[in-house]
Amino acid sequence: METIRRRDAIRRAVRGRGLSPADRLSPPEQAFGLTEEQARDLAHRILSRSGADGLEVELESGRRSNTRYAVNRVTTAGSSDDLSVRITARFGNRAATVTTNRFDDESLTAAVRGAERLARLAPENDERMPLLGRQTYAEAPGYYASTADLDAASRAGVAASAISAARESGGLDAAGFLECSAGSTALANSAGLFAFHAATDFDYSVTMRTDDGTGSGWAGSGGRQWAGVDSEALHARAIEKAVLSRDPRPLEPGKYPVVLEPRAVADLVELLAFSLSARAADEGRSAFAAGGGGTRIGEQIVDSRVTLLSDPVEMGAAPFSSPVGFGGGFVSDDNGLPLGQQVWIEDGVLKSLFYSRYWAERQGVRPVGFPSTLIMQGEDRSLEELIASTERAVLVTRLWYIRSIDPRTVAFTGLTRDGNFLIEGGRISHPVNNFRWNDSPLSVLSHLEALSRPERVSVTRKVPALRAGEFNFSSVSEAV
Amino acid sequence: MKRRDFVRSSALAAGGVALVRTPPGRAAAQGPPFKPASRLPSVDPATRDLLLEALDAATSAGAQYADARVGLYLDQRVGTREEKVTNVSEESSLGLGVRALVNGSWGFAASNELSRAAAARAGRAAAATGAANARAVRSPVALAPVESYGEVGWSSDYEIDPWTVPLGDKAEYLLGLNRTALATKGVSFVNSSLHFVKIEATSATSEGTIAAQRIIRTNPSMSITAVAPDRSDFQTRGAVLDPVGRGWEFVRSRMTTGAVEVWASEAVQKLSAVPVEPGAYDLVLHPSHLWLTIHESIGHPTELDRALGYEANYAGTSFLAPPSEVLGRLRYGPDFMQIVGERTSPGGLASIGWDEEGVKAEEWPIVKDGIFVDYQTTREQAAWISDLTGITHSHGCSHCQSWEHIPFQRMPNMNLLPAEEEISEEDLISATDDGIYIESRGSYSIDQQRYNFQFGGQVFWEIKDGKKTRMLRDVAYQARTTDFWNAMDMIGGPRTYQVGGSFYDGKGQPGQVNAVSHGCPVARFRQIRVLNTGAGGRG
Known part of the structure; x- marks a missing residue:
């Protein structure tokens, strides 16, 4: 055609x-x-x-x-x-x-x-x-x-x-x-x-x-290979969420334990990518700037079960830095810099930041490319098992309209969307209203309680679902 | 990583987003009017041939309607950091896109190849895709009638084409301003940039309009960062100016040494600003801030396709639905609240002569005397609500980002009209006992039906007993759209009217950006919930 x-x-x-x-x-x-x-x-x-x-x-x-x-x-x-x-x-x-x-x-x-x-x-x-x-x-x-x-x-x-x-x-x-x-x-x-x-x-x-406008469900997938994608299973999942989310019951804003599905985890964790700039940290303009100068590399910054890395080979991404598609005037000296597996956070410890060639030379370290892919490691259990092991938490399908409110703490605001439920006694008990949230991925990952197996959620992201002890829902959103 | 991969995979991708517009029947609010440099483009014969070839191929392949455009899209950017030029670039993209309506279903194809054979192939491919989609269509698309205008031309209202100013001069101009900022004690970093857009596009419809149009847009930006001596804090003054549909003259007249001195001193003052105490305050919102609140809480919910579910999988739907229950009924705000949509204001970013469907630009009321009365429409959409509004023609909101994008409904310029009497900003402040004055856009976020929003800003001043007293920090306000607008109790007059806007309003899948302007006066809102975004935003 x-x-x-x-x-x-x-x-x-x-x-x-x-x-x-x-x-x-x-x-x-x-x-x-x-x-x-x-x-x-x-x-x-x-x-x-x-x-x-x-x-x-x-x-x-x-x-x-x-x-x-x-x-x-x-x-x-x-x-x-x-x-x-x-x-x-x-x-x-x-x-x-x-x-x-x-x-x-x-x-x-x-x-x-x-x-x-x-x-x-x-x-x-x-x-x-x-x-x-x-x-x-x-x-x-x-x-x-x-x-x-x-x-x-x-x-x-x-x-x-x-x-x-x-x-x-x-x-x-x-x-x-x-x-x-x-x-x-x-x-x-x-x-x-x-x-x-x-x-x-x-x-x-x-x-x-x-059709009554009270229920909405979302499902999605992304990657490089269409073969093997079960689109009908995605349709069924979105339908199930839409029907289950109908007529949400009111839940007051506040700090709640949450189970974030993989899409929501990706929405949150990728917010760290731009904060991983070594230069911003060295210059005192980032959450990873050490108080007395320098960076926080080597410090425990989140829960010890968190490991975050980039791996273009596993994700089928270009194994080199490339500005193509960034648009316009970005003249980079890093074009063509080889990208390999790069660990950013290991067992909760900040292991590395990205260094342009210029900044690396100035600091006497090797250059490290921008995190073009993000993989977060998980634990050996399914999302269903994660829910079954949860006494009480808000289950979040995905996050929306995320905007920075404080770069010093990597704090963002955003909303929940397309399937928000209350888990009670290891099962989904009923749908609840959506929320606006104000929180930082560093805080969520510090309150980590459990992870599922990671899954590919987009062409550049592979992450698990997680349960965290605390997430700050600051107000109710009536939106469905 | 490719930028589009990042944007696409991210919840950051949500759509978001000063010049002078003369409100109808009112005098220009600010500065001397810019002189138009109208050199109207005319239809190039070779381009006409390509467009007709594409339209002919589409209709011969079964399309009952087709439109096509050939466009040259130019971008020029100069960026600096402190005393260095960080980038200088020019982009150009030329190509042809064709949209065809077959059996009531749309298809589209585009190529960077410009030959009669390639134009014909694109026309046939668009028709074939339309036919393939017809299997998944219940009710065929019907287009509102439109006049046939023949060959017409239009141009943005600019004085100096930015492409006639040497890039070296532009870089030197920015470096001079950076020096001014860095001369302010406490300022450690400054970034500044200029982004110019020039579009030479010719669109044609199978119904007999060929429009050659030239668009010029200018986006100056600067952010100034002050770092505390002990590195315990840093504060940035950004979003100092908004883009406009004008030329180099806008940079020269608004991005001045005097202005930079003010922005730099604000960055330093922010370091010692007092953290806001959360609570309910009366907000006095400057137009440099309020335009974005208008964009998010009035602009997006009044998109008709969105209200009817066409954006459900991406940006969301709208609280303004169904149309039969809200048109002419929903009270958006007080009686003096007038919102107009338009694509006609000189300097407006969404201003155009004819839209992508051959509809002539116009102005129309969206909120009249506080009541919601109309949506934004295209030819496909006009009939969806014509029995409620009595309006059978399109408001001319069809737009595409470039030749390789499918045209669809996009936001026009949308403005809050000022009071008729000359009420000043000082009048609003002196009438306020316990309030916060906010300038320029900061962080912004709103839900997918446009009920719940949270906005930050750049500069916040405490108002006590009718006076601006001290600078505040970490301020954001949360509200519900109609509660917020109904809390508006004072607006400024024509002299307080200013126009803001954005190059980057996002909508659709695949995402397309649209440039749009919003004019408004200063305005006051009673008892709005303010929170403190410090302490990780968790306070």
């Missing part, structure tokens, strides 16, 4: 080199985005045009497709193909970036000249580091045909199945979204660095609402 072939655009992009791209589409299952060979050739075509001291090229290519449904009908669906390049030119400590999605000779030359012109204009930055040279990267396979092949008809089929399930359950409205992408990211520079990663990803979520 989708007749625009990514390969057509790729053929045109590499034509300048007289290649026969069809021969170079390898591995053959990579249907969208530049292949490694194509990316290397196109990068060299761009690098060879520059007279700057240094040039960096970042290529992002592929197809993004989606289908959305609501009020028991498909509302929008489509796909978009693009190939874009970020070109960063350097003259000494001056650097600037130009991004374009035009690949004819004239446009590429104009883009390179544009980056050079801006770089000459950019004042000196004495924090600029020299370009990284050739690096060695781990293999992190992340491209799956089952995701790349999700066409409009297949996606409409998933939507139709959710809508049928909602109708058969009587009086439910289904709303959901299935998005997938397939493509590649590549980095190259004039110092000899080349990094490439092809990947697919999907994100699927469904919300079921009762």
Whole structure:
């Protein structure tokens, strides 16, 4: 059904080199985005045009497709193909970036000249580091045909199945979204660095609402490989939550024990990612700044059962730092920095923070890349077993509209949503109203009581459910 | 990590978000009016060919309606930190997107390739996707009628195109302001940046309108951080200015040395500000703060698609439902509360000539004399409520972030009109015995039906016996939307009216951003619950 072939655009992009791209589409299952060979050739075509001291090229290519449904009908669906390049030119400590999605000779030359012109204009930055040279990267396979092949008809089929399930359950409205992408990211520079990663990803979520407006249930999944995702089980779970959450009983705000489902744990734990900056800590601008100067590395900061790490190989993510997709003006000296398994918190102790190359050199440590993936370890029990072992707690499905209120303590505010229940005597006794909460992930993880087995909740997150002794619900939200 | 992965996987992804708008029949509130530099774009013949090719392919493949756009989207950013330029960048993206309605169902396709063959392929692909979706449709989409305008042009109201100002000059301008901030005793860090957007887009519908439009937007920002000498505390003054649909002249006139001196001194004063005692206070909210409360608690709930469940899986639904029970009935606030939606104000971020469905921009009441009277609509949505409102045409709210995004209903500029008499900010403060004055946007969060919200700010002053006394800190207020607006008892006059806004209002799946402005006067709200966000926010 989708007749625009990514390969057509790729053929045109590499034509300048007289290649026969069809021969170079390898591995053959990579249907969208530049292949490694194509990316290397196109990068060299761009690098060879520059007279700057240094040039960096970042290529992002592929197809993004989606289908959305609501009020028991498909509302929008489509796909978009693009190939874009970020070109960063350097003259000494001056650097600037130009991004374009035009690949004819004239446009590429104009883009390179544009980056050079801006770089000459950019004042000196004495924090600029020299370009990284050739690096060695781990293999992190992340491209799956089952995701790349999700066409409009297949996606409409998933939507139709959710809508049928909602109708058969009587009086439910289904709303959901299935998005997938397939493509590649590549980095190259004039110092000899080349990094490439092809990947697919999907994100699927469904919300079921009762027609009286008093019940709402959510379920979702994300990852790289669509094969093996049981969308009908997700629909059934959302329906069950919607029906169970109907007519919530009032519960006063206050500090309660909570069981957070994996999605809610991911919502909370990922708030730590940006706080893990070594520079902010060293400069006294973070929760991880030590009182007398320096950082809190080596200190016990949360319960000893908490271990938090990044692992691009396990998650099929790019095994290198990449700014592609961050948008715009972020000239980073860390592009292409190898990313491996990195432990942030181990047994409750802060083990590491992320260091840019500049800050690492200044502090005399090795650079550590940004936590692009987050994995939190768990314990060997299911969510159901976790609930069964709970005397009394609020069970939270997911969190919403989270905003920082105090960076000094990593404090945030947000809401609960789409399934809030009271657990009593090891079972869900009844639904309760939603809450606004004001709390810090550091506080929740310090009040930790038990964990479940971790599960993949999104393309970059794998976390368990948890029970914590205290969570601060500051006011009631009437919203359903 | 890719930014979109992070945003998509995160509950942070919830939609969130100064210039001068002349309220209808009232004088401009602030400063001299900017002179328009209208150089209206016209339809380029090659672009027209591509659009017609795409529309023809879609309709030949069975579409009863199609729209298409070719757009060049330019971004330019300059960022600095203290005495260093941290980044200089330019982005450009050019492509074509087509939307087709087949058997009452939508399909969309987009490509960065610009050729007649690629345009035709996109038109057919959009129609094929629409046909595939028709299996999951009960009631077909019906579009409200629209006039055919032929070939038309429109431009933002700007004086100096930011692309005509050398980037080096922009960087030097920011570095000069950073020096001013750092010269203030106690200031340790300063970040400043400029982000400019220029869009040259031509949209066409199968019903005979082709609109060539040029959009210019400017977003200046600065945050100034003061660190206590013993490192026990740090405080930042940010959100100093809001973006506008104007050019370089806005930066020169508003991001000045004098203004930076005030912001820097506020950052330092925040270190010694007194923690707020939780309780109920009368709040005097400056327009630089109040616009965001309007955006979140009036802007989003009045999106008709949202009210009817179309956003249920993402941003949520709305307390303003069902329409038959709230239109013309729900009291939003006091009799003097007038909220208008519009895409026509000069300098407004959501201002446009024609929307993505060929509907001409207009202005209309959303809340009239305190009563909720209308929603934001597109052509698909107009008929859903026309028997309640008597309005059969679209309000022109169809928008897409770029050529690769599907057009759907997005927020127009929405404004709280000032009092007709000249009531000053001083009048509000002197009438307040025990209150808090709040400037600029801080942390903000609101639930998925837009009942319960919590807002912080940047600068808080205690008001005692009619006077601003000392600076407070760690202030946030919580309220229920209609309780809050019904607690509004005073608003300022035209001279207190200012416009705020955001480049980053989020909605939809996949998420799209929309730039939107909100104008309002200073206003007072009685007995609102205030909490202290210090101590991990758990106090």
